[in-house]
Amino acid sequence: xxxxxxxxxxxxxxxxxxxxxxxxxxxxxxxxxxxxxxxxxxxxxxxxxxxxxxxxxxxxxxxxxxxxxxxxxxxxxxxxxxxxxxxxxxxxxxxxxxxxxxxxxxxxxxxxxxxxxxxxxxxxxxxxxxxxxxxxxxxxxxxxxxxxxxxxxxxxxxxxxxxxxxxxxxxxxxxxxxxxxxxxxxxxxxxxxxxxxxxxxxxxxxxxxxxxxxxxxxxxxxxxxxxxxxxx
Amino acid sequence: xxxxxxxxxxxxxxxxxxxxxxxxxxxxxxxxxxxxxxxxxxxxxxxxxxxxxxxxxxxxxxxxxxxxxxxxxxxxxxxxxxxxxxxxxxxxxxxxxxxxxxxxxxxxxxxxxxxxxxxxxxxxxxxxxxxxxxxxxxxxxxxxxxxxxxxxxxxxxxxxxxxxxxxxxxxxxxxxxxxxxxxxxxxxxxxxxxxxxxxxxxxxxxxxxxxxxxxxxxxxxxxxxxxxxxxx
DNA sequence: CGTCGTGTGTGCGGCAGCGTACGGACGCGG
DNA sequence: CCGCGTCCGTACGCTGCCGCACACACGACG
Numbered sequence: 001x002x003x004x005x006x007x008x009x010x011x012x013x014x015x016x017x018x019x020x021x022x023x024x025x026x027x028x029x030x031x032x033x034x035x036x037x038x039x040x041x042x043x044x045x046x047x048x049x050x051x052x053x054x055x056x057x058x059x060x061x062x063x064x065x066x067x068x069x070x071x072x073x074x075x076x077x078x079x080x081x082x083x084x085x086x087x088x089x090x091x092x093x094x095x096x097x098x099x100x101x102x103x104x105x106x107x108x109x110x111x112x113x114x115x116x117x118x119x120x121x122x123x124x125x126x127x128x129x130x131x132x133x134x135x136x137x138x139x140x141x142x143x144x145x146x147x148x149x150x151x152x153x154x155x156x157x158x159x160x161x162x163x164x165x166x167x168x169x170x171x172x173x174x175x176x177x178x179x180x181x182x183x184x185x186x187x188x189x190x191x192x193x194x195x196x197x198x199x200x201x202x203x204x205x206x207x208x209x210x211x212x213x214x215x216x217x218x219x220x221x222x223x224x225x226x227x228x229x230x231x232x
Numbered sequence: 233x234x235x236x237x238x239x240x241x242x243x244x245x246x247x248x249x250x251x252x253x254x255x256x257x258x259x260x261x262x263x264x265x266x267x268x269x270x271x272x273x274x275x276x277x278x279x280x281x282x283x284x285x286x287x288x289x290x291x292x293x294x295x296x297x298x299x300x301x302x303x304x305x306x307x308x309x310x311x312x313x314x315x316x317x318x319x320x321x322x323x324x325x326x327x328x329x330x331x332x333x334x335x336x337x338x339x340x341x342x343x344x345x346x347x348x349x350x351x352x353x354x355x356x357x358x359x360x361x362x363x364x365x366x367x368x369x370x371x372x373x374x375x376x377x378x379x380x381x382x383x384x385x386x387x388x389x390x391x392x393x394x395x396x397x398x399x400x401x402x403x404x405x406x407x408x409x410x411x412x413x414x415x416x417x418x419x420x421x422x423x424x425x426x427x428x429x430x431x432x433x434x435x436x437x438x439x440x441x442x443x444x445x446x447x448x449x450x451x452x453x454x455x456x457x458x459x460x461x462x463x464x
Numbered sequence: 465c466g467t468c469g470t471g472t473g474t475g476c477g478g479c480a481g482c483g484t485a486c487g488g489a490c491g492c493g494g
Numbered sequence: 495c496c497g498c499g500t501c502c503g504t505a506c507g508c509t510g511c512c513g514c515a516c517a518c519a520c521g522a523c524g
Contacts (some may be wrong), residue, residue, distance in 0.1 A: 059368070069367055085353050086360045090360075125317060131363055135366060138366060142297075146480085180481070181502085183482085185501095185502060218294060218295070230318060412512065414474080417471095421472090431472095433470085
């Protein structure tokens, strides 16, 4: 389909000039699962434009509460604070599925942003997308059940990676969904019962994406619409 | 204390030039309680810099779920999407407590933003504040009980308005906290029992802000720290 | 003085998810 | 082949909040 095996849509959406100005300031890197690209309070040295990996944006409070508030793949970037001119990262960015990404130096990015209004406006629109999506999540967690939210997250992961088989454990999903591991097992087995997914020992296969979309909470569709409206 | 009876801190933080450039493009308006400054999908024609009023930022899904994800007073502005270059508002902005605000035309604001880098960087930092605060809320709702979240919201309202007596009903609070009205009554009476607040028929008085801060969830302190770090 | 609307107190059954905990299953490495 | 770590199934009691519903209190208004 695409000329290159894997692209980043955000970079593709830029003009030739801006894209080169970004890529020339960075380099390809391989990201391992579980790697931390940003942590709370630590300054971010790089922004990342994923190509074929997925990075979960997680908020973790002082007490033991976690919640995934975003999932970044080839359609986006890691490092929203850099666009907003803040050095410190508010949230944690964890590599959920390994793969490669384009890594860009924070200072270089800041310079490019000052120089190009087009680049600035594109990335600010992306910030807006993440802003809206986070608002969705805030309601989602308390309004929708585990099963629906699990379906949503699996679909999102599939979309980001363009693959139907995901390497995810119930344990990991539980942490990003902010529920018990046992709760995920329950929800997952219900989805499997309905032939929507199939899973075994850390490997989840999406059998029926359309069916899953029905089982998922409306936030899934809402999320896609938000992105399409601003960057489609 | 201040030279004028009521100021907006965001505007005060700007240089003389930028502040004038903004204020000259707008005008003072009076906002009534319950008024909608922005609604889902509707284009925003104005940004608002509150002086002595409080505006709740509410996300409301298609189904009957509401949740306040931000409270804007003299320390901030209503119209984050305008800073990000998006016309449509993702969230609803409702006037929680009546008062006056500085209203600025959206197009004029966009022009000023292009012209002044200082203005841009200040407002982008504010966007970042709201971005982080929303992440807080996302976890807060499911991690903390009604009583703690009520205490937090009351404190926030008090801070925004610099007053200890608020005109809020349990009903209204229930909607912004995303819980039952009865749940608010329960939590409020518990706080009153402990002499932290006192209330009657739509009027709530904060008796012991420090005690309230203890009763409130850590998100309250976290919120203040976020703001102070970026714009203090 | 009664009426009505709004605001608050209270009660009850129900449920989703929590914390915990134990046991089985698979797979890798020795 | 055995042992151990990881991953998943399942169970039990508990709790916080929901949805609903009804009764009372105050105040404005005629």
